[in-house]
Amino acid sequence: MVKQRSAFYLMTIPALILFFSFHTIPVIQGILYSFTNWDGFSQSYAFIGLKNYMNIFKDSNVLNSYLFSFKFAIVTTILVNALSLLIALGLNSKIKLKSFFRGVYFLPNVLSVLIVGYIFNYLFSNVFPLWGEKLGIEVLSSNLLGDLNYAWLGIVFVVVWQSIAFNSILYLAGLQTISQDIYEASNLDGASKWKEFWSITFPLIAPFFTINMVLSMKSFLQVFDQVIALTGGGPGRVTQSIALLIYTGGFQGQEFAYQSANSVIYFIVIIVISFLQIKFLQKREMDM
Template sequence: MEQSSRARSPRDRALPAYYWIVWPAVIAFAAFHTLPVIVGIFFSFTNYAGYGGWDLVGFANYVNLFRDDRILQAYGFSFVFAIAATVLTNVISLAIALGLNSKIVGRNFFRGVYFVPYVLAALVIGYVFQFIFSNSLPRILSGIPLIADNILTNPDWAWTAIVALAVWQACAFSIIIYLAGLQTIPAELYEAASLDGASTRRQFRSITFPLISAFFTINVVLSLKGFLQVFDPIVALTNGGPGTATESVSLLIFRGGFTGGEFAYQTANAVIFFIVITVVSLLQFRVLQRREADF
């Protein structure tokens, strides 16, 4: 008896308190995340409109998704938008981070300034950008036909305005990630490279980028995942227009599922969208981490 009582450490006696702390979080997660997901997947196999009765229809919703031109157009727009925004975000963020990491006057102040867009409400900033694209720019740049006619009403170019807003706001977070990576590089490496006569471009190619490749992977994966789910900037700038030219998958799911009487159909769309994003993210990790190993 004495040996068994001595064998129980204070940590073992504290286990009940540990479970009392963890279980409420587990139950809340299951109630507000896991259970709704399971219910949603179930309804994706029905013809439920969001109200009234319903019947099981099997995989009919999933089959119809691949025949719906509007669905395919939304996926096409979402991927084009996400790829363009991801490339621009990471190029601009890395360039700014390199500048902030150098010895410039007031760099801490500028770090705070560049992070401000990330803490602002997306819809509020979206309406500000809408005013800029609809009123300010057409007056200032009246000599450029594309901008003078309000780019937001142009079905071929309205998406570029959404990219501008999304990139402007997303750069704030990416800059912080890149700065964290740049600060892990020992200054001695640059000093040695300078003594060997390496140019700034060569130092970036041989030292900087290989050593922050893990941070690059994180930024690219998070950026593409976030941009594929774009919603707020579109609602604020174009609301999916002109027509359906800038309608993303997330906006289509919201419109059809909550206001269009397509609850089950758009739930099936959401399930497919979740699978697509998961597969794309895993492929990104696999490819980019392999590149890290090459460095």
């Protein structure tokens, strides 16, 4: 038994070495670089303390990117979870071709994020404007992604369309853990569908709701691929997310140390938000 357990521990060593080499060490290096003025290319750099961190809070470009990222993440998280739950409720009901519809709804999640982004970029630029002109819809008559006020909604649409699949599967898994006997008892008591959902279904799938909300918010705060494929952060910089700013500034703008500090702050922000979400939602689970 001891030899078997030792063998299991030894089998984890290669994975630990790879994780430490390609994740832990780069993270530590990034934190150390955030206290310097390194541009990412020079052979020498100097220690400047907390100067990068102080300058970030004065940088309007960074603050605007945070505002966009939070606005995008909040709206997308709400839409994805609301629509995913509705779809899961429909797929869990007694409908024909249930397996077929499950496959159709999950298909977007299989596709590459960048490929989906470039396809919708073409649709927004060439196809939707033609439909908008023929149908007399002014908003769609021009490229939505080129509009300063509505470009972010185009990204929201694409991300919601592709993200619904995964969340629907999680909600569907939660719904299938509920015994049908509970619903039969509620029907005998004459409970309405809304009362049944709010008093039985939602409290019993509350842990799945917590998981989906936390994962969605964390993922959407780090939006990158869809922005690259759809708008590139434009028009201007109105759709520039924090992840995109860190990438472009750090690797193309010779701001490696500065954006390293930005990434450290962003990491802390995401951790704090996730912790608060879990604490609030789990407390809500207990109150139900």
